[in-house]
Amino acid sequence: MLYSKIKFRNLELKNRWVMSPMCMYSAKNGIPNDFHFVHYGSRAQGGTGLIIVEATGVVPEGRISNQCTGIWNEEQAEAFSKIVKFVHENSESKIGIQLGHAGRKGSTLNGRQIPVEEGWETVAPSPIPYMEGERIPHVLTAEEIKNLVQSFKTAAKRSIDAGFDLVEIHAAHGYLIHQFLSPLSNIRTDEYGGSFENRIRFLLEIVDAVNEILDENHPLFVRISATEYAENGWDLEQSTELARILKTKKVDLVDVSSGGNIHGAKITLFDGYQVPLASEIKKQTGIPTGAVGLIKTAKHAEEILQNGDADLIFVAREILRNPYLAAINSFAENEECFFPHQYERGKP
Numbered sequence: 479m480l481y482s483k484i485k486f487r488n489l490e491l492k493n494r495w496v497m498s499p500m501c502m503y504s505a506k507n508g509i510p511n512d513f514h515f516v517h518y519g520s521r522a523q524g525g526t527g528l529i530i531v532e533a534t535g536v537v538p539e540g541r542i543s544n545q546c547t548g549i550w551n552e553e554q555a556e557a558f559s560k561i562v563k564f565v566h567e568n569s570e571s572k573i574g575i576q577l578g579h580a581g582r583k584g585s586t587l588n589g590r591q592i593p594v595e596e597g598w599e600t601v602a603p604s605p606i607p608y609m610e611g612e613r614i615p616h617v618l619t620a621e622e623i624k625n626l627v628q629s630f631k632t633a634a635k636r637s638i639d640a641g642f643d644l645v646e647i648h649a650a651h652g653y654l655i656h657q658f659l660s661p662l663s664n665i666r667t668d669e670y671g672g673s674f675e676n677r678i679r680f681l682l683e684i685v686d687a688v689n690e691i692l693d694e695n696h697p698l699f700v701r702i703s704a705t706e707y708a709e710n711g712w713d714l715e716q717s718t719e720l721a722r723i724l725k726t727k728k729v730d731l732v733d734v735s736s737g738g739n740i741h742g743a744k745i746t747l748f749d750g751y752q753v754p755l756a757s758e759i760k761k762q763t764g765i766p767t768g769a770v771g772l773i774k775t776a777k778h779a780e781e782i783l784q785n786g787d788a789d790l791i792f793v794a795r796e797i798l799r800n801p802y803l804a805a806i807n808s809f810a811e812n813e814e815c816f817f818p819h820q821y822e823r824g825k826p
């Protein structure tokens with residue numbers, strides 16, 4: 479099953495291994511460079527079914543740090559298109575991009591907020607900083623929110639024009655969209671805050687706007703934090719209801735992560751700790767899900783798929799250790815998987 483194909487819209491993935499989006503904090507002016515070329519290119523050579531490029535800012539202030547990638551201009555899109563072209567011409571991997579906005583968690587270096595002169599004024603649904611001691615973020619006006627929806631749409635257009643196969647919207651980990659979802663970070667009283675319907679509005683508007691760009695060949699994924707591990711916060715019940723709605727809005731898969739919005743929230747970590755969240759959302763709504771979080775072996779990945787807990791296996795740290803994760807496990811399991819023809823003699 480791990481090495482079986484799966485289709486989202488008309489896009490076929492050769493196997494269920496996904497390189498989970500990971501910020502590399504190595505770009506200048508948002509432009510990916512030689513490091514990114516090798517970094518993503520080598521995971522394609524390793525047989526990964528789908529690569530999702532790191533959280534990429536839709537506007538300059540949407541980045542987490544000055545070193546994050548961006549796709550708000552043509553120079554950035556052009557640099558990405560070289561990576562995409564390599565992946566398409568030298569592997570069987572598909573490659574998507576995660577589009578995001580950091581909101582109140584932006585303007586940082588090594589996870590710490592930097593002065594506004596070195597970074598920028600952060601924005602958020604409400605005047606609540608992520609951590610004590612951080613600046614109070616600028617509260618987005620309704621007009622600014624509408625403009626950001628358009629920024630996501632423009633970024634999606636640039637991404638597709640650059641050749642990316644799919645778009646993932648980053649609505650997890652306490653970044654801007656998650657800040658809107660959570661009643662703990664969103665205390666607005668206008669149409670973007672208060673009720674569940676109002677808190678999910680920003681995300682739904684982005685989904686609709688991005689879907690205007692995508693066609694039958696370009697699927698849309700959404701990454702959420704299914705719970706923020708906080709009383710009266712965003713939780714699995716709301717995530718399930720959201721997933722039900724996303725399914726009606728032509729979202730092809732919910733990539734189920736957790737946490738990130740509440741500083742100091744207690745998370746119990748164990749192998750596959752977020753799998754039950756992906757499983758519950760899939761079972762309750764029927765939407766395909768991605769499982770992520772401390773999945774390190776093909777055996778575990780296979781189990782998750784066989785149990786019907788998820789449709790794709792997102793791997794982050796393990797694929798940093800081993801870019802050939804998909805190919806190497808295919809040898810052991812006698813499964814078909816892409817391996818560069820140049821490396822034929824390296825097969826066991």
Ligand SMILES: Cc1cc2nc3c(=O)[nH]c(=O)nc-3n(C[C@H](O)[C@H](O)[C@H](O)COP(=O)(O)O)c2cc1C
Pocket residue numbers: 498499500501502532533576648650651701735770771772773792793794795796
């Ligand atoms: C270096 C690093 C950077 C990350 N950057 C992102 C990111 O850009 N977007 C995102 O959604 N998650 C990001 N994550 C989270 C991973 O995608 C993944 O959800 C998490 O690491 C758990 O999976 P793992 O146990 O396989 O590492 C990052 C994780 C790491 C280790």
